[in-house]
Amino acid sequence: MDTLALEATLPKKAQPTALITGPPVPAPTKRKPAKKTKKAVVFFEVEILDAKTKDKLCFLDKVRPTSTKLCAACYPQWYPARQSIRLDPKGKSLKDEDVLQHLPVGTTATFYFRDLGAQISWVTVFLTEYAGPLLIYLMFYFRVPFIYPPKYDFTTSKHWVVHLACMCHSFHYVKRLLETLFVHRFSHGTMPLRNIFKNCTYYWGFAAWMAYYINHPLYTPPTYGEQQVKMALIIFLFCQIGNFSIHIALRNLRPPGSKTRKIPYPTKNPFTWIFLLVSCPNYTYELGSWLGFTLMTQCLPVAFFTLVGFIQMTVWAKAKHRSYLKEFRDYPPLRSPILPFVL
Amino acid sequence: MSAPAMGTTKTAPNDGSHKKKKGPGTLATAYLVIYNVVMTAGWLVIAVGLVRAYLARGSYHGLYYSIEKPLKFFQTGALLEILHCAVGIVPSSVVLTGFQVMSRVFLTWAVTHSVREVQSEDSVLLFVVAWTITEIIRYSFYTFSLLNHLPYLIKWARYTFFIVLYPMGVTGELLTIYAALPYVQKTGLYSVTLPNKYNFSFDYYTFLILTMVSYIPLFPQLYFHMLRQRKKVLGHVEEYTKVE
Numbered sequence: 373m374d375t376l377a378l379e380a381t382l383p384k385k386a387q388p389t390a391l392i393t394g395p396p397v398p399a400p401t402k403r404k405p406a407k408k409t410k411k412a413v414v415f416f417e418v419e420i421l422d423a424k425t426k427d428k429l430c431f432l433d434k435v436r437p438t439s440t441k442l443c444a445a446c447y448p449q450w451y452p453a454r455q456s457i458r459l460d461p462k463g464k465s466l467k468d469e470d471v472l473q474h475l476p477v478g479t480t481a482t483f484y485f486r487d488l489g490a491q492i493s494w495v496t497v498f499l500t501e502y503a504g505p506l507l508i509y510l511m512f513y514f515r516v517p518f519i520y521p522p523k524y525d526f527t528t529s530k531h532w533v534v535h536l537a538c539m540c541h542s543f544h545y546v547k548r549l550l551e552t553l554f555v556h557r558f559s560h561g562t563m564p565l566r567n568i569f570k571n572c573t574y575y576w577g578f579a580a581w582m583a584y585y586i587n588h589p590l591y592t593p594p595t596y597g598e599q600q601v602k603m604a605l606i607i608f609l610f611c612q613i614g615n616f617s618i619h620i621a622l623r624n625l626r627p628p629g630s631k632t633r634k635i636p637y638p639t640k641n642p643f644t645w646i647f648l649l650v651s652c653p654n655y656t657y658e659l660g661s662w663l664g665f666t667l668m669t670q671c672l673p674v675a676f677f678t679l680v681g682f683i684q685m686t687v688w689a690k691a692k693h694r695s696y697l698k699e700f701r702d703y704p705p706l707r708s709p710i711l712p713f714v715l
Numbered sequence: 716m717s718a719p720a721m722g723t724t725k726t727a728p729n730d731g732s733h734k735k736k737k738g739p740g741t742l743a744t745a746y747l748v749i750y751n752v753v754m755t756a757g758w759l760v761i762a763v764g765l766v767r768a769y770l771a772r773g774s775y776h777g778l779y780y781s782i783e784k785p786l787k788f789f790q791t792g793a794l795l796e797i798l799h800c801a802v803g804i805v806p807s808s809v810v811l812t813g814f815q816v817m818s819r820v821f822l823t824w825a826v827t828h829s830v831r832e833v834q835s836e837d838s839v840l841l842f843v844v845a846w847t848i849t850e851i852i853r854y855s856f857y858t859f860s861l862l863n864h865l866p867y868l869i870k871w872a873r874y875t876f877f878i879v880l881y882p883m884g885v886t887g888e889l890l891t892i893y894a895a896l897p898y899v900q901k902t903g904l905y906s907v908t909l910p911n912k913y914n915f916s917f918d919y920y921t922f923l924i925l926t927m928v929s930y931i932p933l934f935p936q937l938y939f940h941m942l943r944q945r946k947k948v949l950g951h952v953e954e955y956t957k958v959e
Contacts, residue, residue: 590910672915 416479423461423484456486491562498552501571505579506545512583513538524589531593533601537586537669540608544661547612555619557626578677586669594670601668608664615657617643622654635700648704649712651693655685656710686710743804748861750795755854757789762847779827779839786843789850790823819846822888826923829904830895838894842887845880852876874945881941885934892927899923 418432456465459475461484466475475481513534517525529535585591594600621644625634638647646653662678689710696703708715761782768781779786797813799805805812827839856873859865898904905919 585909585914585916588909588914591914592910592912595912670912670914672913 414479416477416481419480419482420457420485421482423456423458423486426461429485456488457483458486459483461486488564490565492565492568493562494558494560495552497563497568497571498556499549500568501575502545502548502552504572504576506542506549508576508579509538509541509545509583512580512587515587519584520589527589529587529589529591531591533593533668534586534591536601536605537665540605540665540668541583544612544665547616551616551619555623557623557628557630559631578673578680581673582669582671582677585671585673592670594668600670604664604666604668606664608661608668611657611660611664614643614646615654615661617641618646618654618657621647633699635696635703646712647707649707651696651707651709652685652689655689656712658685659710686715689715744861747799747804748858750799751854751858751861754789754792755851755858757785757792758847758850758854761785761789761843762851765844765847775837775840777835779834779843782843783834787823787828790819790846794820821926822891825905826892826895830898832898833891833894836891836894838887838890840887842884842891845884845887848876849880849884871949874941874949877941881934881938885930889927889930892923896920896923 415433420429421427422429458465459477512519515524515527621639621641622636625636626632636647638645646656650656659678659682662681666674666678686709693707693709764782764785765778768778769775793816796805797809797816800807800809800812822842827834833839852869852872856865856869859869900920905917907915907917909916
């Protein structure tokens with residue numbers, strides 16, 4: 373986390389005041405603005421109330437108009453990621469970068485504080501939730517003891533599609549792990565801690581359920597045999613490349629360390645041309661990948677997983693699409709959230 | 716999955732009028748009144764049927780058969796309530812309502828109807844009686860509420876009878892599922908085994924056991940929720956009576 377700078381722009385002489393780390397000091401060091409700046413500086417008074425109880429949590433006076441990141445001033449024991457400061461008790465949180473001067477408040481500003489609860493970083497959650505399926509599936513593939521009848525322990529399936537499926541599934545999650553580490557640029561640093569339990573249950577649970585059947589000694593290969601599996605593999609690989617292309621394109625929209633938001637457009641890579649028709653093609657390709665995997669394994673639990681994932685991604689895609697429309701006046705009208713022309 | 720899921724946000728139509736639209740419109744209200752009246756009547760039919768059968772036979776045994784058809788009809792009809800929430804004419808949560816109704820429908824069809832051998836069990840009577848009394852009170856409560864003329868007695872009954880009826884119903888339900896277990900295992904009812912072309916399996920026997928286990932965390936939560944509701948709803952009246 374950035375060190376909290378109470379002042380966004382400081383004359384070089386001035387040091388951050390004690391307001392940053394400790395309890396509020398009624399009168400901070402009586403610095404006058406540097407003589408170089410000729411304009412008068414109007415100091416703000418800031419009052420921070422608890423959003424639920426409306427108790428006065430702290431009061432800061434002599435706050436510079438160019439201040440940002442007031443949060444840590446009051447409750448140093450609650451790290452900034454779990455603090456939410458907002459103008460309205462039920463409103464949206466202010467961002468770290470918001471400058472006091474530019475907010476719609478008078479010179480005596482009242483903010484509301486909310487504890488967001490224990491937080492965990494997105495990267496940690498992603499790594500955990502993706503490492504699980506990778507390892508769990510392999511456990512079923514290698515038929516470790518206590519899953520299938522003992523005579524099958526450490527045996528391998530006699531169907532070649534089962535080996536292929538393992539490679540595809542593992543490739544998919546390795547790709548996700550590497551993307552988390554090297555590709556994605558996250559808007560938010562953290563999410564609520566309870567999400568990791570929810571998410572891991574979902575991913576790990578479904579991975580175990582699918583892997584159990586695909587690697588089962590009584591597994592039945594697809595009805596249309598080699599033809600079906602080959603077609604499925606093509607679809608799967610096509611969509612994996614597509615999904616990766618979109619992730620790269622989205623990453624390139626955003627310079628390193630920034631949180632800028634721009635409209636994504638097709639690039640030279642043909643896999644990104646789908647941006648002409650869809651707002652969230654990463655989800656479109658993801659759906660395609662899992663449809664391919666379902667076709668490859670002809671396994672009903674995989675179909676369920678695909679369906680549930682599709683529903684969730686549609687919810688996200690619609691929200692993202694709506695937020696694009698709200699944020700950008702010139703957003704291309706031809707685009708649908710996730711399925712061209714349909715959804 | 717970890718990306719934030721944003722729910723749909725409903726924005727209130729700002730047509731400049733200052734009147735806030737409270738609850739369902741008049742057409743929806745009329746429909747709901749009819750729905751709740753019909754349901755109240757239906758469960759009364761079941762209640763009367765139970766009493767008459769008991770008086771005719773002289774015993775508690777096997778009363779299920781005398782009300783089997785109306786029970787199935789009216790309990791299944793409650794599925795409409797999920798629709799009411801989804802459409803928005805009733806302000807309850809779709810998930811919560813869906814869960815409650817589906818659990819009743821599950822017991823009616825997937826246990827009692829499907830496993831003939833449990834139909835003569837006394838545990839069936841236990842939950843049927845609990846459901847009947849609860850539903851008569853609940854539907855008349857809704858009817859009166861919609862007409863803005865709720866007698867305190869009905870409100871009191873709704874938030875008091877459950878204290879006994881809820882555990883009674885749960886006991887009946889659990890005993891019935893338990894009674895069904897051996898038959899389900901023996902016949903492999905609703906179960907799918909490997910190998911099959913969709914690479915799927917389902918063991919209904921294990922599923923029923925898991926269902927029974929799920930009552931352990933769920934029942935106390937719902938029960939204490941109702942108790943808290945009771946304090947909130949009935950508690951205020953006590954305060955008013957204290958005022959001199």
